Amino acid sequence: MRCKRLAISSRRLYSTESDDLFRAPPQENYKLRLGGRNFSDRMRCTAIGGHGGNGCVSFFRDVFVPRGPPNGGDGGHGGDVWFEVDENETSLNCVKQRLSARPGMNGRGKAMHGPRGSDLIVKVPKGTLVREVEAVKAADKHDADGFLGELIDQEAAEIERKRSDKAELFVHYPRWEDKNDVRRVPLPQEFKAYMYEMRTAEPLSADMTSHGQRVLVARGGLGGLGNPHFSSSADRQPHYALRGLAGQTRHLELELKTIADVGLVGMPNAGKSTFLSAVSNAHPKIAPYPFTTLNPYIGTVTFRDTHQITIADIPGLIPGAHRNVGLGHSFLRHVERSRILVYIVDISRPDPWNDLTALQTELELYKPGLTKRPSLVVANKADTAKAREHFEKWRAMTDLPMIPVSAKYAKNITKITATVREMLEQLEQG
Ligand SMILES: Nc1nc2c(ncn2[C@@H]2O[C@H](COP(=O)(O)OP(=O)(O)OP(=O)(O)O)[C@@H](O)[C@H]2O)c(=O)[nH]1
Ligand SMILES: [Mg+2]
Structure with a gap:
């Protein structure tokens, strides 16, 4: 009986401020998403x-x-x-x-x-x-x-x-x-x-x-x-x-096979998750090491006129992924049904054009004809030191439409979302 009374009094004692004190720190969103499963x-x-x-x-x-x-x-x-x-x-x-x-x-x-x-x-x-x-x-x-x-x-x-x-x-x-x-x-x-x-x-x-x-x-x-x-x-x-x-x-x-309007494809660490968190309501995990993202993640971009598009972020793809190098390429099934592909290329790397070729090769090996889909190249990390030099060099080599952005500092990203929306509308019309 005495124990019981003691328990009640101690609960009263710690009821208000101490509740917050002993509560576990809030988990980050990406951990909560699947409830630990x-x-x-x-x-x-x-x-x-x-x-x-x-x-x-x-x-x-x-x-x-x-x-x-x-x-x-x-x-x-x-x-x-x-x-x-x-x-x-x-x-x-x-x-x-x-x-x-x-x-x-x-x-x-x-x-x-x-x-x-x-x-x-x-x-x-x-x-x-x-x-x-x-x-x-x-x-x-x-x-x-x-x-x-x-x-x-x-x-x-x-x-x-x-x-x-x-x-x-x-x-x-x-x-x-x-x-x-x-x-x-x-x-x-x-x-x-x-x-x-x-x-x-x-x-x-x-x-x-x-x-x-x-x-x-x-x-x-x-x-x-x-x-x-x-x-x-x-x-x-x-x-x-x-x-x-x-x-x-x-x-x-x-x-x-996830259905999203846009699929993000890129090498590990290219900034796909950073880009998704900059343009959408999603909060994927971002870290400066490869293979941070292990599962596909979908974000929704809401425009001012309440129009919405969905973007799927997937794990990084590396050369040889079709031989199960890295995480393999089975997760490409989550961008397979996207209407538009957005290649995120890290422009601070010495030969960014090689990265794009490698990505396209892996996509073709996964499903022939996948690269024929309407696509856009995003030259990310444009804020870094060598970015301008690499970008100019690349632009001289190809007539591929490329847009330089800095996902980390949210620079030029509205241009991407606007272009993507335009492309989607064109697809719908014809
Ligand atoms: N300077 C700079 N750093 C960036 C930019 N975008 C992303 N980063 C950094 O690049 C690192 C990797 O970013 P993530 O978004 O996790 O890259 P990811 O492509 O999702 O990588 P995986 O999930 O491993 O495939 C992080 O440290 C980011 O802060 C950028 O525009 N500028
Ligand atoms: Mg990621």
Whole structure:
């Protein structure tokens, strides 16, 4: 008791100023971005729709009503698995490897239907490509195609197997398993259609490009029907009901190919991140050593008239990146879909033109034709000592449009953003 009182008093004692004193220093933005998790732009996962709930076998009972009508409820449908684009997501590590929606509940007596299983909505970043790698057909287990009348001339053994499979689709009243002859019971049309659809479903392939876009990746299984559905003049007291069906299972491969208007390409340390932080709202990590940036980073430039363009900063590229030198060049997938490429070249280096050639060679090796895309050369670090000399020399060698800037001191950068906007507008027009 005494300890407790002491704890309360000490908390009061340190409540105001000392809270700030012991709080961890604020983390920098780039660390907070993924909440300490690693960036991932390629992964495999399995999406499984929820299992349908079973139908119920039950009969109305009351005083003086010993053999009332059937009143078993239907099972609920299993939940679906959906992918939804969320532009606030930047990495695929928010996606779990096994994505299961909730199953539907079983039906119950007194005509109580089971509720539907809730859907699973998985947020994925904009630019995610979804591809099915191998499909396990949910309906294979309970293949009902034989009951569609299409397999009449198939071998008897095969039909027998399917019949026993069909028997598995039913639940029985206690001790009625042997008395019920479910082989003659026709399956509801809805069930046949579902099974047929599962068997013939095309492999999934989707490109998720706009915010809010949704794709159904795995359907939930159908809920089973309660015994009232099987009541007929021949059998007024059906002692069986339908089981729910398994949900769809899909093995998927996800690949993130970031979508931005502009992609920044450059050698390590050229000042790509500095440029991005100068022109946009982004705060990437900037440091005077190569390979500071390890993951792609997107910034948004907002013009005075509220027009916005997005710019993607990626890790530095070096000669031989296609042989996996440096960080390799697989991260180029994040500028592959940019409409404009901006080459950031460090003009303080002795032969900046060689850097540009090396960058273009690597881009071509990654994807032939990538350098044909509209592009702009930014001669960065124009504030340094040898910059003017190198720039003049380079300009004499080529007629390539080049703009000298100093990203660090934010000099001439509005010229770049204005030019890029103009180029984007030209692309839109024609
Ligand atoms: N003098 C000068 N220094 C610059 C300029 N732009 C960038 N720097 C410096 O160059 C260094 C590298 O800048 P970053 O922006 O991290 O370079 P990066 O191209 O993103 O490098 P990686 O992420 O490693 O590929 C930093 O020390 C910057 O301060 C500039 O215009 N002038
Ligand atoms: Mg960087």
